[in-house]
Amino acid sequence: MHIMEGFLPLNWAVFWWVIALPCLVYGMYRLKLVLDADREALPLLGVTGGFIFILSSLKLPSVTGSCSHPTGTGLSAICFGPWITSVVCGIVLLFQALFLAHGGLSVLGANIVSMGIVGPLVGYAVYRTLRETRVNMFLTVFLACALADIFTYVTTSLELALAYPAQVGGVGSSFVLFMGIFAITQVPLAIVEGVVLALVFKYIVQLKPDILLRMKVFPEEKISAARGD
Amino acid sequence: MAGKYKLEILALIAVLVFCALFLYTSLVTGNGRFAGSDTLASEKIVELSGEPIGTIHPLIPQWVPPSAEIESGLFALQAAIGGLVIGLVFGYWIGQKKGTKNT
Numbered sequence: 543m544h545i546m547e548g549f550l551p552l553n554w555a556v557f558w559w560v561i562a563l564p565c566l567v568y569g570m571y572r573l574k575l576v577l578d579a580d581r582e583a584l585p586l587l588g589v590t591g592g593f594i595f596i597l598s599s600l601k602l603p604s605v606t607g608s609c610s611h612p613t614g615t616g617l618s619a620i621c622f623g624p625w626i627t628s629v630v631c632g633i634v635l636l637f638q639a640l641f642l643a644h645g646g647l648s649v650l651g652a653n654i655v656s657m658g659i660v661g662p663l664v665g666y667a668v669y670r671t672l673r674e675t676r677v678n679m680f681l682t683v684f685l686a687c688a689l690a691d692i693f694t695y696v697t698t699s700l701e702l703a704l705a706y707p708a709q710v711g712g713v714g715s716s717f718v719l720f721m722g723i724f725a726i727t728q729v730p731l732a733i734v735e736g737v738v739l740a741l742v743f744k745y746i747v748q749l750k751p752d753i754l755l756r757m758k759v760f761p762e763e764k765i766s767a768a769r770g771d
Numbered sequence: 772m773a774g775k776y777k778l779e780i781l782a783l784i785a786v787l788v789f790c791a792l793f794l795y796t797s798l799v800t801g802n803g804r805f806a807g808s809d810t811l812a813s814e815k816i817v818e819l820s821g822e823p824i825g826t827i828h829p830l831i832p833q834w835v836p837p838s839a840e841i842e843s844g845l846f847a848l849q850a851a852i853g854g855l856v857i858g859l860v861f862g863y864w865i866g867q868k869k870g871t872k873n874t
Contacts, residue, residue: 546809549816552830555830585860588856588859589861591856592855592856592857593853596849596850596854598849599847599850600850601807602789603797603805604796605795606808607796607800607804608805608807609806609807634849638849640833641836642836642849643834643835643836646830647833698812702812702816706819706820716819719819723808723811723815724808724812730789730792734786737782737785738782740778740782741778741779741781749864749868750864
């Protein structure tokens with residue numbers, strides 16, 4: 543989902559930074575609140591953040607004959623909300639910008655908006671909508687993670703389309719072009735990511751259900767039902 | 772039994788289908804060069820903006836890994852950091868669970 547360094551004009555690079563920065567600051571504030579309230583939240587943050595580190599480093603081939611990476615942000619968005627997820631993504635994206643030349647410092651804002659803000663927000667919205675319904679808990683996790691992944695790339699497409707409108711058809715038609723590159727490639731990856739993260743969530747439920755209950759990630763009935771007691 | 776491992780089986784199927792799709796794309800249709808979608812998008816930008824690739828420079832100078840080996844090494848490092856933390860926490864939780872059972 544990276545926009546490469548130099549590929550966004552300065553005005554757009556600044557624009558996305560202006561959106562990203564307040565989210566990061568608010569995320570750090572939320573992170574402090576959560577960790578102050580419950581030290582046992584830190585290991586959970588380690589697991590959800592660890593999956594962002596791993597999944598965003600895997601470049602996977604897709605049916606379109608190109609490669610792309612999953613984002614891994616959905617699990618963190620479910621457990622900690624979108625803003626704390628933005629902070630973790632900021633760290634990963636900074637690492638990749640500094641050491642891997644994937645993305646860059648001027649486009650970091652735009653990349654944080656797509657992977658760290660819009661993606662997790664969509665995942666979180668899906669999760670909040672389904673949390674109190676009768677939809678299966680693991681299906682909820684799957685949908686939230688897969689959609690957080692897809693919408694990261696939809697956002698990247700939009701960011702590029704806004705900066706590079708086509709001569710015929712403007713922003714709309716170049717959005718379709720970029721969606722063709724990013725979103726279609728991403729569909730199989732998002733499905734695999736969703737299933738894998740739902741499985742990881744199952745293990746968290748089995749090993750450490752009390753932290754999920756204390757943080758009110760899912761209602762008690764759903765968690766006990768999934769544990770089979 | 773099957774109910775207990777339903778999610779594991781689903782995950783396995785998803786991964787296998789994913790691998791099969793990759794083999795199909797690379798061997799049967801043979802039209803994949805498997806470049807990054809980032810790279811393809813950059814090519815599209817060059818096409819849309821009409822500027823040759825040489826004129827696009829980083830706005831902020833950046834260090835580029837000198838070879839694919841070094842790049843893949845750094846990616847592996849990133850994944851290793853994530854894997855270490857996840858392993859540590861799951862181990863910590865398993866230990867905690869055992870500890871509460873024994874007391």
